[in-house]
Amino acid sequence: xxxxxxxxxxxxxxxxxxxxxxxxxxxxxxxxxxxxxxxxxxxxxxxxxxxxxxxxxxxxxxxxxxxxxxxxxxxxxxxxxxxxxxxxxxxxxxxxxxxxxxxxxxxxxxxxxxxxxxxxxxxxxxxxxxxxxxxxxxxxxxxxxxxxxxxxxxxxxxxxxxxxxxxxxxxxxxxxxxxxxxxxxxxxxxxxxxxxxxxxxxxxxxxxxxxxxxxxxxxxxxxxxxxxxxxxxxxxxxxxxxxxxxxxxxxxxxxxxxxxxxxxxxxxxxxxxxxxxxxxxxxxxxxxxxxxxxxxxxxxxxxxxxxxxxxxxxxxx
Amino acid sequence: xxxxxxxxxxxxxxxxxxxxxxxxxxxxxxxxxxxxxxxxxxxxxxxxxxxxxxxxxxxxxxxxxxxxxxxxxxxxxxxxxxxxxxxxxxxxxxxxxxxxxxxxxxxxxxxxxxxxxxxxxxxxxxxxxxxxxxxxxxxxxxxxxxxxxxxxxxxxxxxxxxxxxxxxxxxxxxxxxxxxxxxxxxxxxxxxxxxxxxxxxxxxxxxxxxxxxxxxxxxxxxxxxxxxxxxxxxxxxxxxxxxxxxxxxxxxxxxxxxxxxxxxxxxxxxxxxxxxxxxxxxxxxxxxxxxxxxxxxxxxxxxxxxxxxxxxxxxxx
Numbered sequence: 001x002x003x004x005x006x007x008x009x010x011x012x013x014x015x016x017x018x019x020x021x022x023x024x025x026x027x028x029x030x031x032x033x034x035x036x037x038x039x040x041x042x043x044x045x046x047x048x049x050x051x052x053x054x055x056x057x058x059x060x061x062x063x064x065x066x067x068x069x070x071x072x073x074x075x076x077x078x079x080x081x082x083x084x085x086x087x088x089x090x091x092x093x094x095x096x097x098x099x100x101x102x103x104x105x106x107x108x109x110x111x112x113x114x115x116x117x118x119x120x121x122x123x124x125x126x127x128x129x130x131x132x133x134x135x136x137x138x139x140x141x142x143x144x145x146x147x148x149x150x151x152x153x154x155x156x157x158x159x160x161x162x163x164x165x166x167x168x169x170x171x172x173x174x175x176x177x178x179x180x181x182x183x184x185x186x187x188x189x190x191x192x193x194x195x196x197x198x199x200x201x202x203x204x205x206x207x208x209x210x211x212x213x214x215x216x217x218x219x220x221x222x223x224x225x226x227x228x229x230x231x232x233x234x235x236x237x238x239x240x241x242x243x244x245x246x247x248x249x250x251x252x253x254x255x256x257x258x259x260x261x262x263x264x265x266x267x268x269x270x271x272x273x274x275x276x277x278x279x280x281x282x283x284x285x286x287x288x289x290x291x292x293x294x295x296x297x298x299x300x301x302x303x304x305x306x307x308x309x310x311x312x313x314x315x316x317x
Numbered sequence: 318x319x320x321x322x323x324x325x326x327x328x329x330x331x332x333x334x335x336x337x338x339x340x341x342x343x344x345x346x347x348x349x350x351x352x353x354x355x356x357x358x359x360x361x362x363x364x365x366x367x368x369x370x371x372x373x374x375x376x377x378x379x380x381x382x383x384x385x386x387x388x389x390x391x392x393x394x395x396x397x398x399x400x401x402x403x404x405x406x407x408x409x410x411x412x413x414x415x416x417x418x419x420x421x422x423x424x425x426x427x428x429x430x431x432x433x434x435x436x437x438x439x440x441x442x443x444x445x446x447x448x449x450x451x452x453x454x455x456x457x458x459x460x461x462x463x464x465x466x467x468x469x470x471x472x473x474x475x476x477x478x479x480x481x482x483x484x485x486x487x488x489x490x491x492x493x494x495x496x497x498x499x500x501x502x503x504x505x506x507x508x509x510x511x512x513x514x515x516x517x518x519x520x521x522x523x524x525x526x527x528x529x530x531x532x533x534x535x536x537x538x539x540x541x542x543x544x545x546x547x548x549x550x551x552x553x554x555x556x557x558x559x560x561x562x563x564x565x566x567x568x569x570x571x572x573x574x575x576x577x578x579x580x581x582x583x584x585x586x587x588x589x590x591x592x593x594x595x596x597x598x599x600x601x602x603x604x605x606x607x608x609x610x611x612x613x614x615x616x617x618x619x620x621x622x623x624x625x626x627x628x629x630x631x632x633x634x
Binding site: 045104133140144160 | 362366367369370371374417421424426427444445446447449450452453454456457458460461464467473474475477478479481482485486488489490491494495497498499501502
């Protein structure tokens with residue numbers, strides 16, 4: 001019991017009250033610190049056997065992710081009444097799902113990427129078989145981790161189930177996986193504007209939106225609050241993907257830790273390819289403004305979420 | 318409401334009271350029939366978009382599985398007080414996890430199999446990228462499906478969480494995935510008897526054991542009953558794998574729908590390779606007897622489970 005109280009204290013971080021770039025970067029770094037500590041705990045075992053699969057899981061989990069999605073989940077859960085400690089298993093589950101999707105996306109049969117965040121991709125480091133299984137293992141471990149919430153008396157079992165179901169839906173075939181299939185199918189094709197928006201909504205948007213909504217659901221938020229977080233998540237998620245597309249054209253390879261101009265080389269359908277760079281940037285800004293306005297400035301957590309949306313569009317990596 | 322009552326009625330099947338081979342095969346076929354109907358419902362959507370991923374999911378789900386695992390889950394749940402209808406989402410979740418693991422196991426980077434149950438494997442039919450994603454999609458859909466139990470007032474949310482956590486643990490890195498890694502690592506090596514038993518316990522045993530235990534957990538069974546189902550599941554699971562190993566040496570390629578002598582060709586560590594055929598068969602029989610005695614003959618459902626254990630060791634496919 002003593003340890004728990006101690007840990008809870010450690011998880012308290014101080015927010016900057018300004019919405020400035022420096023402030024939000026510091027906030028995110030502080031959140032990433034506590035998320036990383038929990039991720040290490042959740043992917044570790046007393047007896048790590050067979051060792052190679054644990055090494056592969058940890059390698060990708062700690063390959064330099066920004067922890068945007070779990071940070072968003074923690075903030076929305078806190079805005080709705082849970083502590084960071086309460087929501088941490090769900091937050092880490094989201095990051096594990098994000099990481100598994102990157103491992104599988106990079107495979108030779110998929111995007112065939114050698115580098116990710118400046119490091120060799122999982123299959124380049126461990127071979128294809130272990131990379132496939134490390135991805136599978138992280139998706140499984142995501143749900144195992146999420147279910148840890150059931151030992152927490154402050155969270156109602158029905159809220160855990162609703163929140164986990166929301167996450168499974170967003171990462172499944174109607175969400176992220178559907179987006180990945182559309183992405184593969186759109187290569188070398190000119191797709192319609194509607195199809196492009198569906199692709200992005202599913203591929204990146206669904207998991208970002210779910211991160212925010214899952215936090216609120218876990219805390220048992222009512223329909224009004226859920227709607228607010230849902231609008232925020234949807235707009236911020238799409239703004240994130242448009243910015244990603246823009247950075248693939250204009251970004252610095254070194255800062256991003258991956259090849260740029262990959263999308264054009266693969267003839268992928270992106271916002272800049274369909275709308276042009278300028279119009280794409282304007283769309284991202286408009287979506288960000290919408291996300292911020294959905295959050296309002298009611299408390300430090302929703303303010304932090306609005307800051308993150310601004311940060312997403314303004315980033316250069 | 319009317320539809321539900323109707324469906325529940327349809328799900329009632331008549332058991333044969335004999336433990337004879339014909340009886341258990343009929344029972345399994347009847348259970349497979351109701352499981353198939355639900356599986357089709359759970360992997361279908363009103364709007365199946367993108368269509369190829371749904372085609373790939375359904376192709377592997379309906380490639381001729383015997384539905385042993387979900388049948389075991391339904392029977393243990395019913396023995397502990399739930400109806401087949403109540404336990405069906407959990408049963409179908411187990412089958413989806415089993416199917417996803419087969420799709421990924423068959424991939425070129427893993428076992429590199431062209432045929433499964435007499436049909437081309439998923440990557441031979443749809444290409445590697447779609448096969449990887451169809452596996453991912455089924456693992457995701459498994460949890461989405463399991464969470465459907467939350468709409469059932471007869472199942473306590475905490476029982477759903479405990480049961481789903483048990484399944485996630487068994488299919489994860491400490492269970493099935495760990496076993497797959499050990500399997501890959503054991504190729505071309507002579508492994509110890511202990512290592513062989515751990516490999517099989519994880520690779521096949523864990524999911525079979527979990528199927529039985531999850532059903533009991535979902536029904537809120539007490540520690541005594543859980544222990545009983547756990548012993549049964551462990552022994553039946555290992556007997557299943559030893560029989561699989563034996564059939565790889567002695568089986569009929571046509572009946573099994575896959576190549577035989579694959580293990581020896583890949584220098585895999587199997588029971589016949591380590592203990593010889595005769596001793597392996599004796600071990601399988603001994604485990605089956607243990608599984609049957611754990612079940613006792615208290616009701617028609619536990620009797621059916623005992624019959625399934627006998628059937629597993631006696632099958633020739």
